[in-house]
Amino acid sequence: MRLERTQDGFLYIDEQGREIPLPDIDDGQDEPQYADDDEDGSDTEDADPLPESAEEDPYGLESAYFDPYEQIYFSQISDGLYQIASADGGARLWFAEVDEGDGVYQLIAQLDRNHHHIRLCYGDNGLPHSVYDSNGRQFQLHFSSIRLNDSDEVFDAAAEHGVFVGKDDNLYVNRLTSVTFNSRELVRYGYDGYGDLTAVYGRDGKRLRGFAYRNHIMIEHNQPDGLVSRYEYDRYDTDGKVLKSSNNSGREWHFDYRQGHTRVTDVLGRVEIYGFDDNNEMVYHIDADGHRTDSERDDWGRITLQHDELGRETRFSYDTFGNVISITAPDGSRTQIDYHDTLNLPVAVNDPAGRITEYAYDGRGNLIQITDPAGHSTGYTYNEQWLLTTITNILSKTRQFKIFEE
Numbered sequence: 001m002r003l004e005r006t007q008d009g010f011l012y013i014d015e016q017g018r019e020i021p022l023p024d025i026d027d028g029q030d031e032p033q034y035a036d037d038d039e040d041g042s043d044t045e046d047a048d049p050l051p052e053s054a055e056e057d058p059y060g061l062e063s064a065y066f067d068p069y070e071q072i073y074f075s076q077i078s079d080g081l082y083q084i085a086s087a088d089g090g091a092r093l094w095f096a097e098v099d100e101g102d103g104v105y106q107l108i109a110q111l112d113r114n115h116h117h118i119r120l121c122y123g124d125n126g127l128p129h130s131v132y133d134s135n136g137r138q139f140q141l142h143f144s145s146i147r148l149n150d151s152d153e154v155f156d157a158a159a160e161h162g163v164f165v166g167k168d169d170n171l172y173v174n175r176l177t178s179v180t181f182n183s184r185e186l187v188r189y190g191y192d193g194y195g196d197l198t199a200v201y202g203r204d205g206k207r208l209r210g211f212a213y214r215n216h217i218m219i220e221h222n223q224p225d226g227l228v229s230r231y232e233y234d235r236y237d238t239d240g241k242v243l244k245s246s247n248n249s250g251r252e253w254h255f256d257y258r259q260g261h262t263r264v265t266d267v268l269g270r271v272e273i274y275g276f277d278d279n280n281e282m283v284y285h286i287d288a289d290g291h292r293t294d295s296e297r298d299d300w301g302r303i304t305l306q307h308d309e310l311g312r313e314t315r316f317s318y319d320t321f322g323n324v325i326s327i328t329a330p331d332g333s334r335t336q337i338d339y340h341d342t343l344n345l346p347v348a349v350n351d352p353a354g355r356i357t358e359y360a361y362d363g364r365g366n367l368i369q370i371t372d373p374a375g376h377s378t379g380y381t382y383n384e385q386w387l388l389t390t391i392t393n394i395l396s397k398t399r400q401f402k403i404f405e406e
Contacts, residue, residue, distance in 0.1 A: 003082055003095045005103035012074075012084060022074045025065055056342055058364055059089030059113070068300045071322040087321045088344040089113060090365060098122045113365045114386035127174060134385075140180045145172040149193030160195060 004011045009024040056062075060083065064075035073085040077094075082105055085092040090113040095105035106128075111117040119132040131139040148157035148171045157163060157171045166172045173195045178188045190199035196216055200209040212220035215236040222228040229247045233240035246252040252267040261275040261284075270288035277283045281301050284294045291309035298304050302322060306314045312330035319325050321344055327335045333352030340347050343365045349357045355373035362368050366386060371377045376394035383389045392398045 001093065001095075001107045003084075003105035005105070010074075010082075010105075020067075020070055022067070023065055025074065025076050058343075059085055059092060061085060061089055066321070068320070068322060087323070088365065098126050116386070125174075137181065139186070141176060142178045142180065143174045144177040146175050146191045146195055147172055147193065148195060152194075155194060 001015055002013050003022075004013065006021075008021070010022040012020040012022050014020060059073075060075060060077050061073045064073040064083075064085070066073050066087075071087045073083070073087070073089075075083050075085075077083045080096055082095045083092055084095070092111045093107060094109040094111070096108050097104065098106045098108075106122065106126075107120060108122075109117050109119045116134040118134075120128045121130040121132065123129045127143050128141050130141065133139075145166065147166070148160060148163065149155055150157055150171065160171075160173055162173050163171050164173075175191050175195060175197075176189060177191075179186045184203070186203050188201040188205075189197055190201070192198045192213075194213065194216065196211070196213040198211050198213075199207055202208050207224060210220075210222040211218055217233060217236045217238075217240060218231065219233075219236075220228065220230050227247060227249065229245065231242050232244040234243050235241075241257055242255055244252070244254050250267065254265045256263040256265070260277075261273055264272045264274070266288075272288055273284075273286040274282055275284035275286075277297065279297075279301060281297055282295070283297065284292060286292045293309055294307040295303045296305040298318070300318075300322065302316070302318055304316055304318075306316075308314075308330075314330060315326075315328040316324055317326040319339065321339075323337070323339050323344065323346075325337050325339070329335075329352065335352060336350040337346050338348040338350075339345060340361065343361055345359070345361055345365055347359050347361075349359075351357075351373075357373060358369075358371040359367060360369040360371075362382075364386065366382055367380055369377050369379050372394070378394060379390075379392045380388060381390045381392075388401055390398050390400050
């Protein structure tokens with residue numbers, strides 16, 4: 001994951017490799033922004049990712065840009081430091097430039113609502129060398145230079161991302177080859193001459209996963225239990241689509257991509273159909289027995305109406321942040337959900353019978369009490385590290401949790 005500065009703002013490359021455009025922002029905003037309907041040094045080892053935030057805005061989201069498509073907040077929390085957060089602020093990612101001035105902001109920290117965090121520290125080569133957790137444990141990341149195949153006339157090694165010329169004049173790429181903790185190897189990775197991951201080994205040295213590729217596209221995945229899955233594509237590049245998926249247990253699926261829908265046929269000839277709208281969101285499904293379910297979505301891709309196979313309707317309503325605020329069942333009964341103004345967490349659920357369940361939180365968003373419709377409460381307490389220590393139920397019986405410390 002990373003942020004890249006563009007002419008108009010930023011691109012957020014997420015964990016799936018999707019490129020999500022984000023606007024240019026600064027730290028002088030007074031009001032939150034919303035998406036329009038049309039559309040440090042290199043080593044951060046000493047950085048402290050625990051800023052003090054006011055309880056009324058514990059995650060620093062008050063003036064952040066909100067993207068309703070992705071349901072994420074984007075903000076600049078200090079000079080050169082940017083944050084992407086979930087709608088409730090419970091998960092946050094921090095990004096900063098490792099190589100100053102290159103416009104690429106690498107992931108340097110991941111935080112939860114209690115500021116428990118994982119920090120990534122980078123070296124002069126721009127690669128992460130260590131990961132620290134909230135307990136101060138350090139995990140070492142080890143990279144190796146993988147020599148690229150120069151005997152394959154079809155493979156253009158010089159065009160590979162991150163390629164460099166070694167002292168022996170051969171072409172190499174850097175790849176993560178192991179992770180260690182207290183000098184003990186936790187996991188090891190193997191690669192081929194094309195820079196593709198081919199094997200994963202556990203701490204005992206046993207092979208856990210194996211992979212095979214064609215033009216960097218995975219065509220085989222195998223496991224220690226003997227299961228082998230294979231994939232065939234219409235084209236072997238990043239725009240390719242799977243035509244056939246099979247495994248050595250005899251299971252097989254064929255994919256037929258058509259305008260607005262995809263047909264999936266299994267080894268017995270049974271056909272399922274998946275239908276999509278103009279945004280490639282699934283809007284209907286027909287199973288192998290011919291039963292059909294349909295969905296309607298709003299401009300943000302959220303399901304607003306569902307028809308089951310009998311034609312019965314269920315309706316959903318949302319607030320600005322994508323939270324479900326009401327569900328209307330086929331019989332007309334309705335469930336309503338209210339949310340905390342700042343924490344964006346549910347505070348009350350009113351079921352179709354009018355029974356209300358209430359939820360209370362501390363200033364960070366930790367659940368501290370649930371009150372059922374009869375007025376009985378269950379309480380939750382936490383220690384100084386914000387780890388759950390007790391649960392007291394409606395009978396005043398308390399369950400305690402012992403925290404293991406190394």
